Amino acid sequence: xxxxxxxxxxxxxxxxxxxxxxxxxxxxxxxxxxxxxxxxxxxxxxxxxxxxxxxxxxxxxxxxxxxxxxxxxxxxxxxxxxxxxxxxxxxxxxxxxxxxxxxxxxxxxxxxx
Amino acid sequence: xxxxxxxxxxxxxxxxxxxxxxxxxxxxxxxxxxxxxxxxxxxxxxxxxxxxxxxxxxxxxxxxxxxxxxxxxxxxxxxxxxxxxxxxxxxxxxxxxxxxxxxxxxxxxxxxxxxxxx
Numbered sequence: 001x002x003x004x005x006x007x008x009x010x011x012x013x014x015x016x017x018x019x020x021x022x023x024x025x026x027x028x029x030x031x032x033x034x035x036x037x038x039x040x041x042x043x044x045x046x047x048x049x050x051x052x053x054x055x056x057x058x059x060x061x062x063x064x065x066x067x068x069x070x071x072x073x074x075x076x077x078x079x080x081x082x083x084x085x086x087x088x089x090x091x092x093x094x095x096x097x098x099x100x101x102x103x104x105x106x107x108x109x110x111x112x113x
Numbered sequence: 114x115x116x117x118x119x120x121x122x123x124x125x126x127x128x129x130x131x132x133x134x135x136x137x138x139x140x141x142x143x144x145x146x147x148x149x150x151x152x153x154x155x156x157x158x159x160x161x162x163x164x165x166x167x168x169x170x171x172x173x174x175x176x177x178x179x180x181x182x183x184x185x186x187x188x189x190x191x192x193x194x195x196x197x198x199x200x201x202x203x204x205x206x207x208x209x210x211x212x213x214x215x216x217x218x219x220x221x222x223x224x225x226x227x228x229x230x231x
Contacts, residue, residue, distance in 0.1 A: 045222070049219050090156065101159070102159075
Protein backbone atom coordinates (compact mmCIF):
# COMPACT_ATOMS: atom_id res chain seq x y z
CA UNK A 1 0.00 0.00 0.00
CA UNK A 2 1.17 3.52 -0.71
CA UNK A 3 0.79 6.62 1.42
CA UNK A 4 0.90 10.26 0.44
CA UNK A 5 1.96 13.09 2.71
CA UNK A 6 1.46 16.79 2.21
CA UNK A 7 3.89 18.69 4.36
CA UNK A 8 2.07 22.01 4.58
CA UNK A 9 -1.48 22.31 5.83
CA UNK A 10 -1.72 25.96 4.84
CA UNK A 11 0.23 28.20 2.50
CA UNK A 12 -0.46 31.93 2.40
CA UNK A 13 0.90 33.67 -0.67
CA UNK A 14 0.61 37.09 -2.27
CA UNK A 15 -0.99 37.53 -5.66
CA UNK A 16 1.45 37.15 -8.57
CA UNK A 17 4.01 35.45 -6.32
CA UNK A 18 5.14 31.86 -6.96
CA UNK A 19 3.87 28.97 -4.87
CA UNK A 20 5.06 25.45 -4.20
CA UNK A 21 2.99 22.77 -2.51
CA UNK A 22 4.92 19.80 -1.23
CA UNK A 23 3.91 16.18 -1.59
CA UNK A 24 5.87 13.06 -0.69
CA UNK A 25 4.85 9.49 -1.36
CA UNK A 26 5.93 6.18 0.09
CA UNK A 27 7.93 3.98 -2.17
CA UNK A 28 6.02 1.52 -4.28
CA UNK A 29 6.66 -0.65 -7.28
CA UNK A 30 4.06 1.09 -9.37
CA UNK A 31 3.79 4.83 -8.92
CA UNK A 32 1.25 7.17 -10.35
CA UNK A 33 0.26 10.42 -8.75
CA UNK A 34 -2.30 13.17 -9.11
CA UNK A 35 -2.91 16.67 -7.92
CA UNK A 36 -6.51 17.76 -7.43
CA UNK A 37 -7.97 21.16 -6.50
CA UNK A 38 -11.11 21.65 -4.44
CA UNK A 39 -12.95 24.94 -4.36
CA UNK A 40 -15.34 25.60 -1.44
CA UNK A 41 -18.33 23.27 -1.33
CA UNK A 42 -17.31 21.54 -4.53
CA UNK A 43 -15.85 18.22 -5.55
CA UNK A 44 -12.31 17.67 -6.73
CA UNK A 45 -11.00 18.79 -10.10
CA UNK A 46 -7.95 17.16 -11.64
CA UNK A 47 -5.03 19.57 -12.05
CA UNK A 48 -2.46 17.16 -13.43
CA UNK A 49 -1.30 13.58 -13.38
CA UNK A 50 1.95 11.64 -13.51
CA UNK A 51 1.59 8.18 -14.98
CA UNK A 52 5.00 7.55 -16.56
CA UNK A 53 7.48 9.18 -18.91
CA UNK A 54 8.53 12.79 -18.51
CA UNK A 55 8.99 13.74 -14.88
CA UNK A 56 7.85 17.32 -15.46
CA UNK A 57 4.12 17.37 -15.80
CA UNK A 58 2.13 20.37 -16.91
CA UNK A 59 -1.48 20.78 -15.90
CA UNK A 60 -4.34 23.20 -16.11
CA UNK A 61 -4.41 26.77 -14.83
CA UNK A 62 -0.65 27.18 -15.20
CA UNK A 63 0.28 24.53 -12.65
CA UNK A 64 3.08 22.03 -13.06
CA UNK A 65 4.61 19.30 -10.93
CA UNK A 66 7.85 17.37 -10.97
CA UNK A 67 8.09 13.69 -10.14
CA UNK A 68 11.33 13.02 -8.28
CA UNK A 69 11.95 9.36 -7.68
CA UNK A 70 15.11 9.78 -5.60
CA UNK A 71 13.34 12.13 -3.20
CA UNK A 72 9.96 10.36 -3.50
CA UNK A 73 8.34 13.72 -4.11
CA UNK A 74 5.78 15.22 -6.43
CA UNK A 75 5.71 18.93 -5.61
CA UNK A 76 3.21 21.25 -7.28
CA UNK A 77 4.26 24.69 -8.49
CA UNK A 78 2.84 27.77 -10.09
CA UNK A 79 5.09 30.71 -11.03
CA UNK A 80 2.46 33.39 -10.47
CA UNK A 81 -0.76 32.85 -8.54
CA UNK A 82 -4.08 34.60 -8.88
CA UNK A 83 -6.74 35.32 -6.30
CA UNK A 84 -8.82 32.61 -7.98
CA UNK A 85 -6.21 30.01 -7.02
CA UNK A 86 -7.40 30.22 -3.42
CA UNK A 87 -8.53 26.66 -2.75
CA UNK A 88 -7.62 23.35 -1.15
CA UNK A 89 -5.11 21.19 -3.01
CA UNK A 90 -4.80 17.44 -2.64
CA UNK A 91 -2.05 15.11 -3.73
CA UNK A 92 -3.21 11.53 -4.36
CA UNK A 93 -1.81 8.18 -5.33
CA UNK A 94 -2.81 4.51 -5.42
CA UNK A 95 -3.90 3.12 -2.09
CA UNK A 96 -3.19 -0.49 -2.96
CA UNK A 97 -3.51 -2.74 -5.93
CA UNK A 98 -6.63 -1.78 -7.81
CA UNK A 99 -8.43 1.46 -8.34
CA UNK A 100 -8.46 2.96 -4.85
CA UNK A 101 -6.84 6.31 -4.15
CA UNK A 102 -5.19 7.59 -1.02
CA UNK A 103 -5.08 11.32 -0.41
CA UNK A 104 -2.69 13.59 1.37
CA UNK A 105 -4.05 15.76 4.14
CA UNK A 106 -4.54 18.70 1.82
CA UNK A 107 -2.92 22.13 1.58
CA UNK A 108 -5.02 25.22 1.84
CA UNK A 109 -3.72 28.01 -0.39
CA UNK A 110 -4.81 31.50 0.50
CA UNK A 111 -3.87 34.09 -2.09
CA UNK A 112 -3.73 37.60 -0.71
CA UNK A 113 -4.01 40.77 -2.80
CA UNK B 114 -14.26 15.13 -20.83
CA UNK B 115 -15.70 12.61 -18.43
CA UNK B 116 -18.26 13.99 -16.03
CA UNK B 117 -19.68 12.69 -12.80
CA UNK B 118 -22.90 14.22 -11.50
CA UNK B 119 -23.94 14.07 -7.87
CA UNK B 120 -27.38 14.93 -6.48
CA UNK B 121 -28.54 16.57 -4.31
CA UNK B 122 -25.88 19.17 -3.60
CA UNK B 123 -27.25 19.93 -0.16
CA UNK B 124 -29.61 18.19 2.23
CA UNK B 125 -30.91 19.42 5.58
CA UNK B 126 -33.13 17.01 7.47
CA UNK B 127 -34.25 15.89 10.89
CA UNK B 128 -32.52 13.24 12.94
CA UNK B 129 -33.82 9.76 12.16
CA UNK B 130 -34.42 10.46 8.49
CA UNK B 131 -32.87 8.33 5.77
CA UNK B 132 -31.15 10.26 3.01
CA UNK B 133 -30.31 9.02 -0.48
CA UNK B 134 -27.49 10.53 -2.55
CA UNK B 135 -27.11 9.75 -6.23
CA UNK B 136 -23.93 9.57 -8.27
CA UNK B 137 -24.12 9.33 -12.04
CA UNK B 138 -21.47 8.96 -14.69
CA UNK B 139 -22.75 11.06 -17.59
CA UNK B 140 -20.65 10.05 -20.55
CA UNK B 141 -19.09 6.76 -19.62
CA UNK B 142 -20.09 3.51 -17.99
CA UNK B 143 -18.61 3.00 -14.57
CA UNK B 144 -18.44 -0.53 -13.22
CA UNK B 145 -16.83 0.89 -10.11
CA UNK B 146 -17.61 4.05 -8.19
CA UNK B 147 -16.22 5.31 -4.91
CA UNK B 148 -17.82 7.08 -1.99
CA UNK B 149 -15.84 9.43 0.22
CA UNK B 150 -16.58 11.40 3.31
CA UNK B 151 -14.92 14.68 4.10
CA UNK B 152 -15.04 16.45 7.45
CA UNK B 153 -14.43 20.22 7.60
CA UNK B 154 -10.87 21.18 6.80
CA UNK B 155 -9.84 17.56 6.42
CA UNK B 156 -8.94 15.26 3.60
CA UNK B 157 -11.16 12.73 1.85
CA UNK B 158 -11.75 9.43 3.57
CA UNK B 159 -12.73 6.50 1.39
CA UNK B 160 -15.87 4.90 2.75
CA UNK B 161 -16.64 2.20 0.22
CA UNK B 162 -16.22 0.95 -3.31
CA UNK B 163 -19.45 0.51 -5.22
CA UNK B 164 -19.44 -2.38 -7.68
CA UNK B 165 -22.05 -2.68 -10.42
CA UNK B 166 -24.12 -5.81 -10.02
CA UNK B 167 -22.51 -6.94 -6.78
CA UNK B 168 -22.08 -5.93 -3.17
CA UNK B 169 -20.13 -2.87 -2.22
CA UNK B 170 -16.86 -3.30 -0.37
CA UNK B 171 -16.53 -1.16 2.72
CA UNK B 172 -13.42 0.27 4.30
CA UNK B 173 -12.54 -0.70 7.83
CA UNK B 174 -14.67 1.05 10.40
CA UNK B 175 -17.49 2.01 8.01
CA UNK B 176 -20.87 0.56 9.00
CA UNK B 177 -22.40 -1.11 5.97
CA UNK B 178 -25.86 -1.16 7.54
CA UNK B 179 -25.61 2.57 8.14
CA UNK B 180 -24.35 3.50 4.71
CA UNK B 181 -26.23 1.44 2.14
CA UNK B 182 -24.78 1.42 -1.34
CA UNK B 183 -26.58 0.28 -4.46
CA UNK B 184 -24.99 0.16 -7.91
CA UNK B 185 -27.85 -1.10 -10.02
CA UNK B 186 -26.67 0.19 -13.39
CA UNK B 187 -23.44 1.10 -15.12
CA UNK B 188 -24.12 4.81 -14.70
CA UNK B 189 -25.71 5.11 -11.27
CA UNK B 190 -24.62 4.43 -7.71
CA UNK B 191 -26.59 5.52 -4.68
CA UNK B 192 -25.54 6.03 -1.09
CA UNK B 193 -28.29 5.92 1.52
CA UNK B 194 -27.52 7.19 5.00
CA UNK B 195 -30.02 5.31 7.12
CA UNK B 196 -31.55 6.81 10.25
CA UNK B 197 -29.18 9.75 10.05
CA UNK B 198 -28.00 11.48 13.21
CA UNK B 199 -26.12 14.74 13.71
CA UNK B 200 -22.78 12.92 13.76
CA UNK B 201 -23.47 11.83 10.17
CA UNK B 202 -23.40 15.44 9.05
CA UNK B 203 -20.57 15.77 6.57
CA UNK B 204 -19.63 16.37 2.96
CA UNK B 205 -20.04 13.23 0.86
CA UNK B 206 -18.29 12.94 -2.50
CA UNK B 207 -18.47 10.24 -5.12
CA UNK B 208 -16.04 9.45 -7.89
CA UNK B 209 -15.70 7.14 -10.84
CA UNK B 210 -13.00 6.13 -13.25
CA UNK B 211 -13.61 5.64 -16.94
CA UNK B 212 -12.84 1.93 -17.45
CA UNK B 213 -11.60 2.59 -20.96
CA UNK B 214 -7.93 2.89 -20.27
CA UNK B 215 -5.37 1.65 -17.84
CA UNK B 216 -5.83 1.25 -14.12
CA UNK B 217 -3.80 4.35 -13.35
CA UNK B 218 -6.15 6.79 -15.03
CA UNK B 219 -7.53 9.49 -12.69
CA UNK B 220 -10.87 9.37 -10.98
CA UNK B 221 -13.51 11.95 -11.80
CA UNK B 222 -15.38 13.47 -8.90
CA UNK B 223 -18.89 14.67 -8.36
CA UNK B 224 -19.50 18.08 -6.82
CA UNK B 225 -20.33 16.60 -3.45
CA UNK B 226 -23.36 16.58 -1.15
CA UNK B 227 -23.45 18.64 2.02
CA UNK B 228 -25.52 16.67 4.53
CA UNK B 229 -26.73 18.47 7.65
CA UNK B 230 -28.72 16.54 10.23
CA UNK B 231 -30.58 18.65 12.77
